[in-house]
Amino acid sequence: MAKDENKEVEIGKSLHDARVAKGMSLEDVQKITKIQAHYLEAIENEDFSELPGDFYVRAFIKQYADTVGIDGMELLNEHDDSLPDTQTEEYSQKVSEDTLSKRSERQNKEEKINSFRKFVPIVGVAIVVLIVIFVIWGVVAKTNKSADTNINSNNSSVSVSGSSEKSESSNADNNKKQDKKPAPKKNINKTSIKKINATEYEVSGSKKNTITLDASNRAWSSISTNGKSLFSGSQESGNKKSVKLPSGTKDVSMSLGNVPSTKILINNKLLNLDKSVPMTTVLNIKFK
Template sequence: MSENTKSIGETLRDARIAKGFTLDDLQQTTKIQKRYLIAIEDGKFSDLPGDFYVRAFIKQYAQTVGLDGNELLNEYSDQLPSTKTQEYVDRVNEDNPSTRSAQRKVDDRTAKIKRQVPIVAAVIVVVAVLIGIWLATTKSSQSSNNSQNVDSSSVSVSGSAAKSSSSAKTSSKKATASSKAASKASFSKVSTTGAATTYTMVNAPKTKTVKIKTSASAWVSVTSAGTSLFQGTLTAGKVQTVKLNANATSVTLNLGNAPETKVTIGGKRLPISKATSSATTATSTTASSTTGSTAGTASSASSTTTTSQVQNITVQFK
């Protein structure tokens, strides 16, 4: 059990104040609603959406204010909701590799069956056509009228084949045009300030579709023209698709776990920065007095380098 006199909420609040962050600043960076941040600082965990979000939000809060999220959760585990609740177990199972593997096998079998259905249908059609031709040929030897019917059927089949070929060529041209448009598009970095980066997308396609995929649980939000188009926590492997207005001139993405997140716009991969930021722990001295005796401990300053987790990215379309 933790020997700290402070609660986990007080520890986080002190770290936030030391960083010079307000609750509004923290809400903007983490995309965690302000009322949940207040509930965490006050220790009112029952006000959060569920037991799973208590630990997830605390970890994200801690990392944003420069603390080690995992270490803080272990240190104050006695103050947090149990990880054995059914709601927490269900959430964790969503990210369980064996669960995902089993689901993937089911999906693969379903996809395989779906791929085979058109093939089977095509074989049946071909067999039916061959039988029809054979019957028509047999009857042609008995009547010239039947022979003409066979000729008409052949013309009809040829016409259908020609239409199918034309349709396939049209679809191929559209796919080629879309591929060329995506290949012409490119990103160039305009500026980087702290965790905020601005890019320009040259030759942006008319249809601007943002696709976001994470390899680990991550909080994500998408905003365009001052309107929030999506915000929430994505689970590993899930793809979130957001369609922008055709007249959109920019889009802003807040990524809570940027190193594990991949983003494409109009099929073009956004080059998310993997830059690192330095976090320094200052020298501190703590003293406690309980039975009349005084003890002091001091720790020397140390410097560590950690990968930037939270990034704010703005893409301007040209």
């Protein structure tokens, strides 16, 4: 796509001048947006090739602009022709590969189902034969047992009585042992997630916490606490990233570059984001 070089320069210069006017450094903008400083510097220098991909150029520019007091959407609209498309050839190729992969998986499943259907009649015949053999064996065994009972009728009365007492005693002992067995512990997820507002949540119920990011499409995200980065990077479709929080963590800041394609789980419990949250946002999570 053809680019207007003057407009490109205006974007970088506009962001740089707005940041300087507010007395902010690149590190200050990084703390607010959670976008790494070298990416911010690349935007000011118009070096978009340094960003994770064309998909993030518009998202990062908007987030930067909003932070330094410029209307991000208005800035993007003014320079729409000079910015990369959100769906590049790389993105389209990825979608095509995912479609072919799903089609292949569906064909494999259909072949397995057809093989199973062919195998069912054979299994059915085998089961019927086993049932017939079992019935015949049961009848023969019952007949032999009846003959033995008639021959030893006198002795069997005493034997049955003694066996009955032993059986009752054995059952009583087994019942006592079973009563002493502790009830199995239930694995209950006690984690509770409370929504404070669209970008702030409160989590309680667990001393050890893990945040999992599950990407359904290409997405960029970062997780940090007390100014320390725990994770920062991009994820492809189907990729999961789990981050264990340090013991005693109270506050966590999360920056998301593709909210619709990112599922957040805290201790395997889904965090339901507000529908009003934009495509790129920063979440604050407090732990009790």
